[in-house]
Amino acid sequence: MTDIDIRVDDLSGEATRALVAHHHAGMHAQTPAESVHALDLDALRSPDITVWSAWIDGEIAGVAALKRIDAERGELKSFRTADAHLGRGVARALLRHIVSAATGLGLTSLWLETGSGDDFVAARGLYASEGFSPCGPFAGYTDDPLSAFMTRTL
Secondary structure (H helix, E strand, O other), X not given: OOOOEEEEOOOOOHHHHHHHHHHHHHHHXXXXXXXXXXXXXXXXXXXXXXXXXXXXXXXXXXXXXEEEOOOOEXXXXXXXXXXXXXXXXXXXXXXXXXXXXXXXXXXXXXXXXXXXXXXXXXXXXXXXHOOOEEEOOOOOOOOOOOXXXXXXXX
């Protein structure tokens, strides 16, 4: 098992900023703008969002965020594994870390939006394997054939 160090990230480090920018650009490259819900650096700095980064041997391996929807619900945002670390359990480690953090905050459910296309099969599989189930749009999202929505009770 790879030793993954997960820490709250203030988005000040170049490695984290570069990975978030890569994620944001990648979402826009494969999805029409009106269907992209990825957050850029400025949006991730919102006070209702906590960002974590994952590190392996001093190198950034992934990033993910939790946005508070309200007192009971949180939304997973900006999950991205660095290309060099795909298949090493980074996204699963970040997901489990955020589930634990959300539980500690007293949240009772987590929600997410991800892509519905083939490029997102692995992401949807990961979320399903960690207890997330399909659901409808939430918190201001609307039906979109390019979006898949999932939720999990904590």
